[in-house]
Amino acid sequence: MNTLTDRYLAATLRSVPPQRRDEIATELRASIEDMIEDRADGQDGTTAEREVLTELGNPDLLAARYADRRLQLIGPTYYLVWLRLLKLLLSFIPAIVGTVVAIIDVADGNGFGAIGTGIVIALHVTVHIAFWLTLVFALIERSQPTMDLPDWTVDQLPDAPVHRDISLADTIASVVMLALTIGYLPFQHYQSWVRATNGDNIPILDPALWSFWLPALIAVLLASAVFEIVKYRIGRWSWTLFTVKALLNLAFALPVVWLALTDRLLNPALAERLSWLAEADNRNLLGAAIAVGAAVVMVWDLIDTAMKTRRQTA
């Protein structure tokens, strides 16, 4: 006794409540035999049996229908509540736990490795929250009495997203570029890949500039970075912002142009290593090129900004 029908019945009855198993088995077997008999005309029994069982479909599905069992982890009744809670919990708990752990780690004197620990812990917390919350809701889904969920009210509506003309990505890109520029100025002083005959590093920019001009330029760049962040907070261009931007651009470009044209930008020591720079004509040419380049970049940026401002204030 191990026909396909027997196997099908066994598979179906496995998960049907035991007290009704025998009754369902008798009825289902009779039904299957009826169906097979009805089709058996002209073809052999085995083919008919296969067809009938295929038509009845997955035994687990049939058993679930007999037992009135849920075939979803979380059904439509609870799905939205589950999703809302999940988003709410994940929006702050992992970040808080990760930060706290990192801070404690730093306090223990673990230095920068603490950031890695914090991130790992935050990921752990994320997985735990998702798993346990889903488990609880899956259990609620399977307990018969329906919970009294608070009804949705209009107060739950989130704020409509503020329309921004200045994107976060642009702001971050600008700030990063400014930070790299600021970082490069002291960096080239110690590491420029141009070496003197005795192996010492030759800065590209004239070290004499450190007495005033380079700190001033760094201050202007820092102000530009602050400006980018303020601009993002405001969200759109205005003519006031345009004026500040223009002043900042001029404050950076004018000194650079002037220094380049008066041959004070580059380190005179470079000429000792790069013979091309030794000739005054070539130095003037390079200075002029740098000056024109800086001026073009500045003017183009101002025109671009002016167009954006006009579009967004219109």
Add this chain to the structure above:
Amino acid sequence: MVASLVALRRPDYGYALLQRLTGHGFPVDANTLYPLLRRLEDQGLLTSEWNTEESRPRKFYRTSDEGESMLARLLDDLAAVQTSITGLIQGVDR
């Protein structure tokens, strides 16, 4: 479900009911109908008895009194839907 309750005013067993319903233009899947009959019985809308006289034991279902009153309500609902739809169709046509 309505179709089953109507059809089972005359007692019948699972497969025969399936064929009768299909013959009247209600194609039902066997894996839906059999569990449905069980559930309706649990809810008291159907009564059943085993008939062992034939070649194999068969469970005959019949619509109970409770099933009849439920059926009357469902048919009223259907009639109401039908009326609404008809009204809407005529309203659009005009």
